[in-house]
Amino acid sequence: MPRLAVDATCLPQYEKLDRPTRERLAAITRKFRELPLPELLAHPDLLIQALPEGQDPRIRTFRISDSWTGVLLAPESGETFLLVHLLPRESAAQWAADQRHDVNPVMGTLERRDASALGERTAAPSPAPPEPPEPALFADVSDEALRQLGVDAETVRFCRTLTSREELVDWGPAVPQDQFEVLLHLADGMPVEQVMREVVQPRRAVSGGPVAPDDYDTAIRNTRHRVVLVDDDSDIEQVLGREFDAWRVFLHPTQRSLAYRPVFHGPALVYGGPGTGKTVVALHRVKHLAEHLPLGGRVLLTSFTNALVESLRRDLALLLDEELLADVDVVTADKLALNVVREEWPDVGLRLDSDARGLFANVVRKHGLPWSADFVFQEYRHVVMAQGITTVEGYLDPDARRGRSTPLSTDQRREIWSAISVARAWMRRTKQLPTLELHAAAARILGARSEKPYTNIVVDEGQDLHPAQWRTLRAAVAPGPNDMFIAGDNRQRIYDNTVSFRQLGINVVGRSHPLRVNYRTTTEILTWAERIMRGRGSTEPGTGAPEPPGSTHSLLRGAPPVLHGAPDAAAELAALAGQVRSWRAAGIAPGDICVTARTRRGVTEVVSALRGHGLPAARFNPQQHTVDDSADAVRVTTMHGVKGLEFRAVAVTGVTAAALPLMEHVTSPDLDENQHRSDLAAQRSLLYVACTRAREALYVSWHGEPSPFLPRD
Ligand SMILES: Nc1ncnc2c1ncn2[C@@H]1O[C@H](COP(=O)(O)OP(=O)(O)OP(=O)(O)O)[C@@H](O)[C@H]1O
Numbered sequence: 007m008p009r010l011a012v013d014a015t016c017l018p019q020y021e022k023l024d025r026p027t028r029e030r031l032a033a034i035t036r037k038f039r040e041l042p043l044p045e046l047l048a049h050p051d052l053l054i055q056a057l058p059e060g061q062d063p064r065i066r067t068f069r070i071s072d073s074w075t076g077v078l079l080a081p082e083s084g085e086t087f088l089l090v091h092l093l094p095r096e097s098a099a100q101w102a103a104d105q106r107h108d109v110n111p112v113m114g115t116l117e118r119r120d121a122s123a124l125g126e127r128t129a130a131p132s133p134a135p136p137e138p139p140e141p142a143l144f145a146d147v148s149d150e151a152l153r154q155l156g157v158d159a160e161t162v163r164f165c166r167t168l169t170s171r172e173e174l175v176d177w178g179p180a181v182p183q184d185q186f187e188v189l190l191h192l193a194d195g196m197p198v199e200q201v202m203r204e205v206v207q208p209r210r211a212v213s214g215g216p217v218a219p220d221d222y223d224t225a226i227r228n229t230r231h232r233v234v235l236v237d238d239d240s241d242i243e244q245v246l247g248r249e250f251d252a253w254r255v256f257l258h259p260t261q262r263s264l265a266y267r268p269v270f271h272g273p274a275l276v277y278g279g280p281g282t283g284k285t286v287v288a289l290h291r292v293k294h295l296a297e298h299l300p301l302g303g304r305v306l307l308t309s310f311t312n313a314l315v316e317s318l319r320r321d322l323a324l325l326l327d328e329e330l331l332a333d334v335d336v337v338t339a340d341k342l343a344l345n346v347v348r349e350e351w352p353d354v355g356l357r358l359d360s361d362a363r364g365l366f367a368n369v370v371r372k373h374g375l376p377w378s379a380d381f382v383f384q385e386y387r388h389v390v391m392a393q394g395i396t397t398v399e400g401y402l403d404p405d406a407r408r409g410r411s412t413p414l415s416t417d418q419r420r421e422i423w424s425a426i427s428v429a430r431a432w433m434r435r436t437k438q439l440p441t442l443e444l445h446a447a448a449a450r451i452l453g454a455r456s457e458k459p460y461t462n463i464v465v466d467e468g469q470d471l472h473p474a475q476w477r478t479l480r481a482a483v484a485p486g487p488n489d490m491f492i493a494g495d496n497r498q499r500i501y502d503n504t505v506s507f508r509q510l511g512i513n514v515v516g517r518s519h520p521l522r523v524n525y526r527t528t529t530e531i532l533t534w535a536e537r538i539m540r541g542r543g544s545t546e547p548g549t550g551a552p553e554p555p556g557s558t559h560s561l562l563r564g565a566p567p568v569l570h571g572a573p574d575a576a577a578e579l580a581a582l583a584g585q586v587r588s589w590r591a592a593g594i595a596p597g598d599i600c601v602t603a604r605t606r607r608g609v610t611e612v613v614s615a616l617r618g619h620g621l622p623a624a625r626f627n628p629q630q631h632t633v634d635d636s637a638d639a640v641r642v643t644t645m646h647g648v649k650g651l652e653f654r655a656v657a658v659t660g661v662t663a664a665a666l667p668l669m670e671h672v673t674s675p676d677l678d679e680n681q682h683r684s685d686l687a688a689q690r691s692l693l694y695v696a697c698t699r700a701r702e703a704l705y706v707s708w709h710g711e712p713s714p715f716l717p718r719d
Contacts, residue, residue, distance in 0.1 A: 008046065008085045010038045010236045011226050012245050014256050019092035020246040027071045028243070031092075034070065035242045038087050047080075054078070057103055064222070065090075065102050077102045081222035088226050088233065090118070109225040110184055112156035113206055114213025116225040116233065117182035119161075124180050128163045140169040143193055151198045155188045155206055165189055175529065178561065183232065184209060187523070194557050204520065208259035231258050253286040254325055258523055265290030268298075273490035273507070275468075275518040277546050279558030280535075280698035281526030284493035285650070288466045289321055291491045295462040296330040303461035305334045306482065310467040312338060314650045318466060335460075339475040340441050342482065343448035346459075347439070350451055355438045362433070362440035369429045375421065381412075381677050386426050388681065391442040392473045393509075394449070398423045409504075411679040445474035452481035459483075467650055468494030469547040470501045476510045485511070494547035497539060500646065500692045504684065507548035518546055520553065526652050528564035531704045535567075535697040537717035538690065567697070567704040571712055578709040579612065582659055583619035585705045586640055589655045594703070596622050598654035600641045602696045604665040612642045612659060645696040656700035658693070659707050666693060666713035690715045 023031065034052060047054050053069040066078045075098035079088040093101055106121035144152070144165055152162050161182060168174050171193040178186055184205070191201045213228040226233055234245050234255045248255060257265065264276055265287045276287050288307065295305050307322065309315050319336040326334070337345075340356075347354050366386065367379035375382065389410065395401050401423045402416060414422065433439055439447070452458065460483045465471070471479075483489045490512060507514055524532055536557070544553045568585065572578035582601065589599055601616070601623070603609045609625055616623035626641035645658070660666075667689040673681040693715050697704055706716070 008038055008041075008043055008087055010035055010242075011086055011088045011233050012236060012242075013088055013090045014232045014234075014252060016089055016092050016246060017249040017252060021249055023070075023074060023092070027074055028246075031070050031074075031076070031246075032242050034068065034076070035089070035236070039236075043085065057099075061103050062106055064107065065105070067098055067102055069095075075099075079107050079222070079226075081226075086223045086226045086235075088116070107222075108158070108182065109217055109219050109222060110156050110158070110182065111216055111219050112154070113184050113209040114215065114217040114225060115184050115209055115229045116222065117184055119182045120180035123177075124160065124164050127167060127177075128160070142166060143168040143170060143174060144189075147192055147198065152188075155192075155198065155201055156209075157185050157188055158182070161185050161189075190559055191522070194559070200554065204260065204522070208263040211263050212259055230262065231256055251324060253283065253289075253525070257286070257290065258283065258521075260519070260521060260523075261287045261290070264519055264521075266294050269487050270491070270517050271487050272485070272517060273492065273512045273514050275507075275514040275546065275548065276491070276493045276521060277495055277518065277553065278521030279495060279497060279524060279532075279544075280695070281524040281532075281560070281652070282521035282558055283523070283525055284495065284521060285318070285321075285466050286525075287521065288464050288491065288493045289318065289325055292322060292334055292464050293325050293330070295464070295488060295491075296326060296333050299333055299461055303333065304459065306342070306460045306463045306479075307334055307336045308339050308342065308463065308465050308479070309650070310338070310470045311649070312341075313647070314467055315341075317650065339465075339471060339478055340444065343441070343444040343475075343478045346448040346451055346478070346482075347444055351437070351447075353437055354444075356444070357433065357436075357438040357440045359440050361438075362429075365429050365432060366425075369425050369432075373421075373425055373428075375425055377422070378677065380673070382422055382425055384673065384678065384681060385410075385422055386429070387442065387472075390426055391446065394446065394474065394477060409680055411681075412677065442472060442474045445472075445478045449474070449477035449481045452478065462488050463490050465490065465492045465494075467498075468492040469496050469499045470494075471505065472501075473505050473510060476505060476507075476512065480511050492548070495544070496547050497544045498649070498691055498695050498698075499547075500649065500688050500695055505548050506550065512548065514549060518549065518551075522558050524558050524560040524562075526562075526701055527560055527698055528562045528702060529560045530564055530566040531700050532558065532560050532698070534704075534717060535694055538694045538697065538715055540717075564702050567700075567706060569716075570705065570707040572707060572709040575611075575709050578659065578707050579615035580619070582612065582657055582705075582707060583616055583621060585657060586616060586621050586623075587619075589703060590621075594655050596638050596640045599657070600626065600643065600648060600651075600653040600655070600699065601657040601659060602643060602645045602648055604645055604660040604662075604668060606644060608660050608665075609642050609644055616640060616642070645692050648696055648699045652699050652701055654701050655703040655705075656696070657705040657707065658696045661693065661706055661708040661713045661716060663708075663711035663713055666715055 037046060037049065054066045056063060057065050064079055064081050066080050068076045068078060070076050073095055075093055075095045076089060077091040077093065077098060079090050091101065104120055104122040105118050107116060107118050110117050149162055174189055174193055188201055188205050191205060212230060217224050236242050236245055261283050276284055278284055292305055292307050307318055309318055315336055315338050322336060323331060344356060363383050366383045370379045370382055389407055390401060393406060395406060398420065400406060402419055433443055463479055463483045465479065545551060546553055570581050572581055586599060601612050603612050613623045613625055622639040623642055624639040626643040626647065667686055672685040675682040
């Protein structure tokens with residue numbers, strides 16, 4: 007019996023169909039699976055038509071309604087039909103005639119190209135050589151190397167005509183999809199062997215080896231990053247109605263190979279720029295681990311804030327059935343620590359970090375210490391708690407303060423140690439512990455237990471966790487295969503924590519893997535946002551190793567970001583209102599628009615300004631994913647509040663020199679030079695994180711002098 011597969015191209019089109027057309031499509035596709043091939047092709051209602059003589063004999067069109075046509079790939083061999091597109095009737099025949107579908111024998115996948123456009127390009131006489139001649143884009147890559155990477159002869163001919171990456175990107179929609187990814191990486195300077203490892207091999211892992219050029223059936227089944235097989239009657243609606251959660255079905259081959267790898271022989275790390283699907287991989291990894299849990303086993307999925315955990319919980323419920331969900335805990339590391347400590351010490355409470363800082367101020371004053379409370383607090387946070395030091399000898403160790411730039415004599419260290427001890431004793435007496443103390447206690451308790459609470463731990467947004475939090479996680483799972491799976495991105499580190507996995511007993515060497523395709527943000531926004539980082543190479547979270555060459559790229563295109571400098575705060579808010587109004591006029595729902603401000607006060611000002619201009623706006627509480635007032639309002643929150651989230655349109659406001667960096671949150675260089683640099687880097691990342699939340703539209707504004715972090719022209 008024929009089987010039906012659906013290409014991801016159909017999903018956004020399905021959104022445009024009205025209900026009767028959708029029902030008719032469901033009825034037709036049911037027939038695809040019910041009727042033998044000859045009967046199907048001859049069915050009078052379906053009007054399945056081959057293309058005119060001389061065109062691809064495998065492509066058929068069929069009538070869905072008076073105004074909609076389906077395009078089908080019906081290979082001569084095998085029995086799998088692929089629904090490749092849903093198009094308005096008048097454009098379908100031309101589109102179908104222009105495209106060609108081929109098996110990529112090296113990667114084992116099915117690819118589509120705009121054969122007509124590429125054919126014209128390669129047939130055109132070469133343009134007069136420019137003066138001085140521009141070097142060819144792939145001058146350093148031989149035809150043989152391209153062939154081994156799965157680039158076919160026709161595409162090789164095409165890419166020999168290119169002179170710039172931009173040109174390649176412009177031609178992207180016409181080029182066979184998997185070959186395009188190969189070419190883009192090569193254009194970014196990635197060595198051939200690395201492209202083989204990162205692009206070709208993950209596809210081969212799915213296909214299990216080379217595929218014959220006429221074996222469409224196998225190729226369709228292998229192309230799981232763009233194609234889904236429909237299993238039963240109800241599925242067509244479920245498959246096609248999934249534009250907004252395509253991540254559940256169409257994993258990139260690299261995403262799939264990481265999420266569903268049977269075993270990692272120890273902790274594994276997935277890193278990559280914003281929007282590359284690290285969270286998606288973490289969610290699928292949880293699915294894989296939950297499906298393979300031993301009896302009585304449990305999986306922990308954790309992230310940095312309550313807001314992120316809340317959104318993971320929601321997404322996981324879309325991916326796992328209830329039975330599997332019951333074996334997974336989704337909580338922050340802080341909540342885990344609190345739960346563990348309360349098992350031993352039920353009346354312990356949580357002390358705010360700001361409160362703990364105040365406590366240090368008291369101790370410094372009482373003891374008449376010659377250092378500021380901030381300095382002593384930083385010694386506590388970045389030395390004592392970061393390294394889990396429990397004795398004065400540990401603090402006196404010459405290596406203890408590695409990375410701190412202000413030297414301290416032995417006597418000075420003794421004095422600081424005794425001040426820290428007084429503050430810690432006070433916390434314990436009052437039974438109100440700040441998070442780092444909770445973690446120190448939790449790690450101790452868990453470390454002493456032979457039975458660990460979790461079989462596997464999956465960590466998202468790992469770049470921001472403090473070493474004390476990592477110690478709790480490390481102690482909550484026994485070292486061994488599949489123990490920890492960590493996703494993170496150091497470019498997005500917005501808190502002041504630096505971590506060495508090796509020192510924490512988390513060895514990811516040989517098990518760290520990049521993701522490079524951004525699924526969220528348009529090329530225009532991403533390229534602009536990358537300039538905020540000023541080409542600073544990123545490092546892998548937890549190891550500090552420089553990321554291997556290769557950049558994040560997006561296949562989405564759109565408008566460039568809009569930048570607006572206003573003379574004063576009132577003018578900036580008025581211009582913001584104008585921008586929000588034009589997004590509304592372009593059909594973007596209020597709830598799909600997010601405005602960020604640098605501070606909480608800024609949030610209040612934006613909310614009242616937008617309301618003052620007659621626009622629905624509400625403070626967004628990412629903690630609960632709720633808005634104060636009506637759900638149908640523009641979300642307004644701090645730049646920290648949007649970490650890990652995304653919106654169709656994002657306005658990043660208040661990007662003013664005085665607010666970014668906000669010097670009151672940056673350690674003075676007199677206190678510690680290294681910490682000063684790291685705090686500044688965190689504030690730069692904050693702008694980067696806020697800007698990379700935008701899916702389609704980004705607006706950035708300031709008043710007076712703009713932030714030095716903004717890209718310069
Ligand atoms: N294979 C996929 N197919 C379709 N959409 C995807 C895929 N992978 C990720 N996405 C979508 O891309 C967006 C970004 O994914 P995700 O949040 O997992 O990225 P991330 O790397 O964790 O981002 P960030 O680090 O910026 O928070 C989401 O909307 C997600 O649904």
